[in-house]
Amino acid sequence: MKLRRRESQAPKGAPGWMVTFSDLITLILVFFILLFSMSQIDMLKFKAITESFREQFFDFYPSVVPLDNPAGIEADMPVNDKNEGKANENSDQDSTDESLENLLTEVQSFLDKNGMDDVIIANRTERGVVLVLQEKVLFAPGEANVIADAHPFLDKVGELLKNLPNLVKVEGHTDDRPMNSYRYPSNWELSAARASSVINYLIEEHQLDSSRFIAVGYSDTRPIVPNDSPENRQKNRRVEIVISDPKYSKDDLVSN
Incomplete structure (x- = not known):
């Protein structure tokens, strides 16, 4: 009696590499959503989101770029710059007084x-x-x-x-x-x-x-x-x- 060869069946579902690819796409989407949200929220909300995001993701992939002050959010003027600005104002006033x-x-x-x-x-x-x-x-x-x-x-x-x-x-x-x-x-x-x-x-x-x-x-x-x-x-x-x-x-x- 002739034996019938059992045909191999393809595994069901998506290939294994699709899982990794999906995770990568999801992370990229979250990253760009976060960048978009940074330009519209205040500093307190941004810091809260940054800490949460860092705990979930950046603990494994630390960044060399600090995220405490994103582009578009002005930092407080350093004390030295403020003093320098006041010094310039005083200098201008002194110059005007001297000219008069x-x-x-x-x-x-x-x-x-x-x-x-x-x-x-x-x-x-x-x-x-x-x-x-x-x-x-x-x-x-x-x-x-x-x-x-x-x-x-x-x-x-x-x-x-x-x-x-x-x-x-x-x-x-x-x-x-x-x-x-x-x-x-x-x-x-x-x-x-x-x-x-x-x-x-x-x-x-x-x-x-x-x-x-x-x-x-x-x-x-x-x-x-x-x-x-x-x-x-x-x-x-x-x-x-x-x-x-x-x-x-x-x-x-x-x-x-």
């Missing part, structure tokens, strides 16, 4: 040299260097047109400003006596017109850039002394030319 002190010295020397120190007062304030000109030097009482006798003084100021890049604010100030004329119904109109007249003269006679200038009228709202005597009222009737600190913008100057 030098400017004040230059202006005062200019006034002394041209015999104007008894007509124009130069002060250093937080806004910059301020030139104070009394009303009697520039205008007739109740008027805003620059008188001819003021031209030599303003010409010297124009020469000074031509060599400086700073913004310039010109302020008109009056005393508290009411103003009531057809041209200037109040001290507001008079003070603003006087500031504008000074700027117009400087621009037209010395070809200065008009974008550097701001004209403001303050009426009697910013007296330097009480309006309680003729002498004090005379001091309050003035024009101030503010050669600004470089840190000030035009908007800053208008509000200061």
Whole structure:
């Protein structure tokens, strides 16, 4: 009797290598999901996930790349960097203060040299260097047109400003006596017109850039002394030319 050969049967299910391959694909998928989640969660959640992931996987395959601070999450600035930043800010402020002190010295020397120190007062304030000109030097009482006798003084100021890049604010100030004329119904109109007249003269006679200038009228709202005597009222009737600190913008100057 002839024996029948038993045919070998193929093993059921997937080949053995598929298990390893599936595990590898799963791990890669988990890894990329984790990377994606890192970019959207906060630091506390990230640290918790990192520790959990490290316990499950990286204990067997330690990484040479630290994961405590992933890309896209800023670390706190080191103390040294913070100190360095503060030092740079202080250095910049010191440099600005020094430049303004030098400017004040230059202006005062200019006034002394041209015999104007008894007509124009130069002060250093937080806004910059301020030139104070009394009303009697520039205008007739109740008027805003620059008188001819003021031209030599303003010409010297124009020469000074031509060599400086700073913004310039010109302020008109009056005393508290009411103003009531057809041209200037109040001290507001008079003070603003006087500031504008000074700027117009400087621009037209010395070809200065008009974008550097701001004209403001303050009426009697910013007296330097009480309006309680003729002498004090005379001091309050003035024009101030503010050669600004470089840190000030035009908007800053208008509000200061």
